[in-house]
Amino acid sequence: MSAAPPDNDVLWARGIVKSHHGTPALRGISIGVREGEVLAVTGPRGSGKSTLLGCLSALLPVDEGEVWFNSAPVHTLNRTGRERLRRDRFGFVGSEPHLVPELTARENVALPLLLSGAGHKAAYTAAAEWLERLDVADHAKRRPAELIQSQRQRIAVARALAPLPSVVFADDPTAPLHREAKDQVLRILASAARSHQLTLVLATHDPELVKYADRTVALLDGRLTGPVAPVPRGAAALTAGR
Numbered sequence: 472m473s474a475a476p477p478d479n480d481v482l483w484a485r486g487i488v489k490s491h492h493g494t495p496a497l498r499g500i501s502i503g504v505r506e507g508e509v510l511a512v513t514g515p516r517g518s519g520k521s522t523l524l525g526c527l528s529a530l531l532p533v534d535e536g537e538v539w540f541n542s543a544p545v546h547t548l549n550r551t552g553r554e555r556l557r558r559d560r561f562g563f564v565g566s567e568p569h570l571v572p573e574l575t576a577r578e579n580v581a582l583p584l585l586l587s588g589a590g591h592k593a594a595y596t597a598a599a600e601w602l603e604r605l606d607v608a609d610h611a612k613r614r615p616a617e618l619i620q621s622q623r624q625r626i627a628v629a630r631a632l633a634p635l636p637s638v639v640f641a642d643d644p645t646a647p648l649h650r651e652a653k654d655q656v657l658r659i660l661a662s663a664a665r666s667h668q669l670t671l672v673l674a675t676h677d678p679e680l681v682k683y684a685d686r687t688v689a690l691l692d693g694r695l696t697g698p699v700a701p702v703p704r705g706a707a708a709l710t711a712g713r
């Protein structure tokens with residue numbers, strides 16, 4: 472019989488173990504993510520960051536251990552339950568934008584809002600506002616093929632944030648961006664999360680980007696290298712919206 476997760480943890484995992492086709496990726500991870508925080512998961516390539524985000528976000532079922540979201544078990548959900556949770560409560564940004572090629576930028580951002588039942592006008596108004604925040608409003612009527620990679624990634628960030636999910640999972644979201652755009656996109660992600668009380672779980676192997684987080688945790692070979700640590704205040708204060 473397991474203990475209940477703490478009330479102020481929006482996500483809580485205990486003893487999670489996960490292998491990919493027999494290759495161990497997580498070897499017993501226990502972690503809590505607090506409501507409204509920006510948590511950075513760091514570690515070298517292959518250390519298990521993507522797998523951890525996959526398990527926390529209900530994309531991957533765990534082999535062992537428990538995952539809880541808002542005090543409800545995720546590890547016992549079937550595939551349909553996990554898909555519903557992901558659709559209704561989580562947002563995702565990966566290292567590749569994966570936009571719908573036939574749709575314009577604005578239509579791509581409006582799409583998840585329309586799918587979740589928003590009216591046409593409200594969805595398109597929100598999409599336009601998020602494109603503006605991400606500095607790509609001028610490209611609202613363009614299709615992905617007409618845009619460069621960094622513009623597509625900004626649109627993908629707008630699409631993830633527009634439905635105001637409880638938790639945004641960002642797995643190496645700045646990989647396609649150059650330094651200046653990296654900083655801008657992460658600043659927007661972190662400040663949007665804070666101003667809308669969204670929780671952001673950010674995987675990165677770039678130590679420079681940890682300054683946008685409230686706390687950080689490091690992985691090595693599928694294990695945590697230490698407890699979750701607060702990011703020094705001076706660094707966190709660099710981010711907008713605090």
Ligand SMILES: Nc1ncnc2c1ncn2[C@@H]1O[C@H](COP(=O)(O)OP(=O)(O)OP(=O)(O)O)[C@@H](O)[C@H]1O
Nearest residue numbers: 491492494495496515516517518519520521522523
């Ligand atoms: N689909 C898969 N099939 C087989 N092995 C996998 C798969 N996905 C991940 N792995 C292995 O699991 C381990 C953890 O990988 P994971 O992608 O979670 O690490 P990561 O820290 O996110 O790496 P990166 O920074 O390169 O994205 C690695 O050994 C990797 O090779």
